[in-house]
Amino acid sequence: GEDVEQSLFLSVREGDSSVINCTYTDSSSTYLYWYKQEPGAGLQLLTYIFSNMDMKQDQRLTVLLNKKDKHLSLRIADTQTGDSAIYFCAENGSGGGADGLTFGKGTHLIIQP
Amino acid sequence: DSGVTQTPKHLITATGQRVTLRCSPRSGDLSVYWYQQSLDQGLQFLIQYYNGEERAKGNILERFSAQQFPDLHSELNLSSLELGDSALYFCASSTRDGYEQYFGPGTRLTVT
Numbered sequence: 001g002e003d004v005e006q007s008l009f010l011s012v013r014e015g016d017s018s019v020i021n022c023t024y025t026d027s028s029s030t031y032l033y034w035y036k037q038e039p040g041a042g043l044q045l046l047t048y049i050f051s052n053m054d055m056k057q058d059q060r061l062t063v064l065l066n067k068k069d070k071h072l073s074l075r076i077a078d079t080q081t082g083d084s085a086i087y088f089c090a091e092n093g094s095g096g097g098a099d100g101l102t103f104g105k106g107t108h109l110i111i112q113p
Numbered sequence: 114d115s116g117v118t119q120t121p122k123h124l125i126t127a128t129g130q131r132v133t134l135r136c137s138p139r140s141g142d143l144s145v146y147w148y149q150q151s152l153d154q155g156l157q158f159l160i161q162y163y164n165g166e167e168r169a170k171g172n173i174l175e176r177f178s179a180q181q182f183p184d185l186h187s188e189l190n191l192s193s194l195e196l197g198d199s200a201l202y203f204c205a206s207s208t209r210d211g212y213e214q215y216f217g218p219g220t221r222l223t224v225t
Contacts, residue, residue, distance in 0.1 A: 031212050042115065042203060043156075043216040088156065092212070099169045100146055100158025101214060 006089050006104035013112045018076040020107045022089030025070060029091040032065060033101065034074045037086045046074070046087075076109075084111045116140065117206050117217035125223045131192040134220045138185055138206030144168070145187040146207070146214060147179055151200040162187055163209075194224045 003025045012018045024032065030051050035043040049056045049063045049072075056063045062075040076083055086108050090101040116139035126132055138145050147159040149172075158171035162181035173179075176194075181187040191198060201221050205214040 035216075042117075042218040043205075044115070045213060045215060048213070090156075100148070100161055100171050102158070103156040105155045 004089055004091060004102055004104035006087075006107045008105065009108045009110065011110040011112060012079050014079060014081060016079055018074075018079045018083065018109055020074045020076075020087050020089075020109065022072040022074075022104055023070055024072065024089070024091045024102075026091055026093050026102070027067075027070060029093055031092045032063075032072050033088075033090040033092075034061075034063065034072075035088040035090060035103075037088065037106070039085075043088065079109075079111060081111050081113075084109060115215040115217065117204060117215055119202075119204050119217040119220050121220060122218065123221050123223075125225065126194060127225055128194055128196060130194050130224075131190065132194065132222065134189040134191070134202050134204075134222075136187045136189070136204030136206075136217060138187070138204075139215055142206035142208055142215075143185065144207045144209070144211055145181055145185070146205040147173075147187070147189050148203040148205065148216075149200050150203060150219070151197075156203075159189070191222070196224050198222065199224045 005023045033048040034046045060077045064073045086106040088106045089104040118137045120135045143164045146161045150156045159173040161169040179189045201219045203219045205216045207214045
């Protein structure tokens with residue numbers, strides 16, 4: 001079945017770049033997503049990329065997609081303490097938006113001063 | 114603020130009971146999705162409704178059901194509750210194509 005894998009923790013220094021990685025198995029996914037969850041809050045849609053794109057940039061966020069290797073990454077430039085959160089990778093599978101999203105377990109981003 | 118609202122924020126109930134969680138989608142969104150977030154299973158898609166009709170089912174237990182009303186709000190009904198049903202339940206809404214799903218703040222259910 002579909003599976004999305006992420007490492008559980010990432011620790012970076014404030015001001016450095018953070019790179020969060022994700023692998024997925026469903027090659028028919030048309031969109032891949034990054035969501036952010038802060039403690040006690042819901043999921044915030046950060047960005048998403050269409051499967052025929054290699055890269056998408058949005059201010060401090062850069063998404064890279066390697067469709068051949070089914071690898072997605074999220075780079076956060078100039079990481080700040082406010083970026084401390086859990087980051088979820090998700091894919092929409094072959095049903096477009098119809099079947100719900102499949103999420104990874106999330107990567108806890110820890111910012112060191 | 115995503116524009117998706119969920120009530121109640123917290124719910125504490127006993128095993129065997131039944132509860133109803135409510136969700137109002139963003140203005141103009143026709144699709145509503147329900148997800149469960151637990152420590153062991155992570156985030157799992159439960160069910161989707163589009164304009165009042167069930168459109169897709171995920172890992173939803175038979176004890177759980179949902180519906181979407183003519184005003185597009187949705188309710189998730191959980192019955193014969195077990196300890197393992199304790200989790201955060203999220204609602205999300207999207208426009209017709211479903212490519213952007215916006216999540217509500219969630220309802221935290223505790224079954225004792």
